Amino acid sequence: MDAAWHAVRDSFTGCAGYSARALDGESSDGATREGDENDALGRNRSVDLSGRTYVITGVPTTAIAVECAKRLSRAGARVVCACADVKAGEGAFEREPETTESTTRDEEGDADGAKATTRESPNEGEVVMLYCDLEKLETIESFVKAFCAKAWALDGILNAETATMVEFGLTSDGIERQFAVNHLAHYKLTALLMDELVRTAAASGREGRVVNLSSNLHHFTYRVRQGTIKPSRGIDFVNLNSEMGYTPMNSYGQSKLANLLHAWTLSERLAKNGSPVRCVAATPGMTELELERSLAFPGGSFLSGLLKSTVTSSLEDAVVTPLYCLTAPKLPPGTFFSKCLPVKSSLPSRDPRLASKLWEFSEEMAFATERA
Numbered sequence: 001m002d003a004a005w006h007a008v009r010d011s012f013t014g015c016a017g018y019s020a021r022a023l024d025g026e027s028s029d030g031a032t033r034e035g036d037e038n039d040a041l042g043r044n045r046s047v048d049l050s051g052r053t054y055v056i057t058g059v060p061t062t063a064i065a066v067e068c069a070k071r072l073s074r075a076g077a078r079v080v081c082a083c084a085d086v087k088a089g090e091g092a093f094e095r096e097p098e099t100t101e102s103t104t105r106d107e108e109g110d111a112d113g114a115k116a117t118t119r120e121s122p123n124e125g126e127v128v129m130l131y132c133d134l135e136k137l138e139t140i141e142s143f144v145k146a147f148c149a150k151a152w153a154l155d156g157i158l159n160a161e162t163a164t165m166v167e168f169g170l171t172s173d174g175i176e177r178q179f180a181v182n183h184l185a186h187y188k189l190t191a192l193l194m195d196e197l198v199r200t201a202a203a204s205g206r207e208g209r210v211v212n213l214s215s216n217l218h219h220f221t222y223r224v225r226q227g228t229i230k231p232s233r234g235i236d237f238v239n240l241n242s243e244m245g246y247t248p249m250n251s252y253g254q255s256k257l258a259n260l261l262h263a264w265t266l267s268e269r270l271a272k273n274g275s276p277v278r279c280v281a282a283t284p285g286m287t288e289l290e291l292e293r294s295l296a297f298p299g300g301s302f303l304s305g306l307l308k309s310t311v312t313s314s315l316e317d318a319v320v321t322p323l324y325c326l327t328a329p330k331l332p333p334g335t336f337f338s339k340c341l342p343v344k345s346s347l348p349s350r351d352p353r354l355a356s357k358l359w360e361f362s363e364e365m366a367f368a369t370e371r372a
Contacts, residue, residue, distance in 0.1 A: 047075055050076035051076075052078070052153070052155040052156075053154050053200075054072055054079050054154075054155055054158060055080045055081075055189075055193065056068060056069050056158045056160055057081075057134060057158070057160055057186065058158075059083050059089050061084075062162055063315055063318075064160055064213070064284050064315065064318050064319055064322065065158070066093075067318075067319045068158060068323055069081060070127075071319065072125065072326075073127050074125060075125065078125060078126050078128065078152065079125065079126070080128045080130055081127065082130060082143050082161075083129045083132060084131070086129045089129045130147060131143065132189075134161050134180070134185035135172065135177065135185075136173070137184070137188060140185060140192065147196075148196065153199075154196040154208070155200055155209065156197075156210065156327070157189070157193060157211070158211050158322060159186035159189070159211065161182070161186070162181070162182055163178045163181040163255075164178075164252055165178075165248035165249055165251075166178060168243045168251075174241060175240075176240055176246075176251060178251045178255045179240060179251065179258065182255035183262065184365055186212065186262070188367070190279075197209075198275055198276065207278050207329065207330060207331075208278070209277070209325070209326055209327070210263070210279040211279075211322055211325045212260070212279070212280075212281045212282070213281075213283070213322060215252075216283050217249070217252060217253045218257040218259070219233070219346045220233075220249055220250060221234060221257050222234070222251075222254060232348070233257075233346065233347075234257070234351075235254050235257060235354065235357075237361055257348060260281045260336060260345050260346075261354060261359075262358070262359075262362070263280055264334040264355055265356070265358070265359050266279040266334075267279045267280075267334030279333060279334065280332075280336070280337060281337070282321045282324075282325045282337040284318040284319065284320075284321055284322050320339075321340050324337070325340075336349070
């Protein structure tokens with residue numbers, strides 16, 4: 001690891017901050033990059049995010065999402081968790097000292113309505129649970145309705161929920177689970193909350209931010225034949241929801257490729273409209289705990305042993321890049337980040353034809369029920 005990364009990690013231990021150098025816009029070779037104002041999370045240990053609100057998916061199933069929520073709240077932010085299991089979400093924060101909680105239901109009070117749990121941290125921030133099951137696309141609309149009813153600002157979205165290398169299965173909407181949870185649900189959530197992001201950014205003068213958690217495993221996808229061109233890595237739209245030829249690794253990689261393409265295409269569209277919102281993708285690395293949970297399929301134990309020594313990181317390290325991307329004042333749009341630095345992604349992730357096709361496909365799939 002380079003010196004800048006050590007500085008970032010060390011200053012983040014036990015608090016919501018990075019080191020000054022890591023967010024100074026200075027990389028290990030001394031190069032300057034964007035995002036060096038003092039109000040970036042981690043620019044210093046006493047950073048104050050009071051008055052800011054962030055939406056996070058992945059609580060309580062994704063350890064990275066839980067830890068990000070805790071550290072944002074310690075910095076004074078309100079963190080709204082799109083949570084499929086509110087009680088389990090509460091449990092993820094039970095060890096936080098001096099918390100208070102209350103539970104409410106939406107006005108209709110139906111079984112699938114938005115359930116909210118608020119937990120305040122001793123450092124002014126709060127964590128709010130709102131019911132949302134990313135395996136059921138219609139619950140995203142309930143979540144957005146409940147969120148908007150609060151009349152809160154919205155400074156950023158961290159799309160962190162991840163179904164990782166699971167055996168084949170379809171959601172209740174009939175969509176392959178990894179693609180549905182990792183990409184399609186986040187596509188819909190981001191689209192429905194975009195007006196709130198734009199409104200807040202315009203009022204605050206700060207960039208709104210969308211961060212998609214991707215992975216270096218986006219390189220490992222299915223080989224797809226496109227017209228007369230020889231098969232290349234990409235997204236298998238034709239067999240997306242078919243068990244034929246399904247592999248957990250390639251389907252996971254396919255969904256992570258979709259995260260990158262979404263970030264890139266959304267950034268292009270926002271820029272054309274002069275929007276103050278930017279979208280980026282980030283790889284946090286994979287913690288050992290999540291690696292073991294993710295590879296719970298036949299043959300997964302061998303792959304887990306192979307990967308542990310090469311690609312895993314501690315939870316302490318894993319949250320650094322997502323939080324940097326979520327809170328740094330300025331970032332180049334559509335960029336893929338690793339260790340708080342822009343890195344090059346695969347050629348398919350920068351293919352404009354594939355990006356356009358994915359956008360149209362996602363729009364149709366995510367909002368199919370509304371058009372029916």
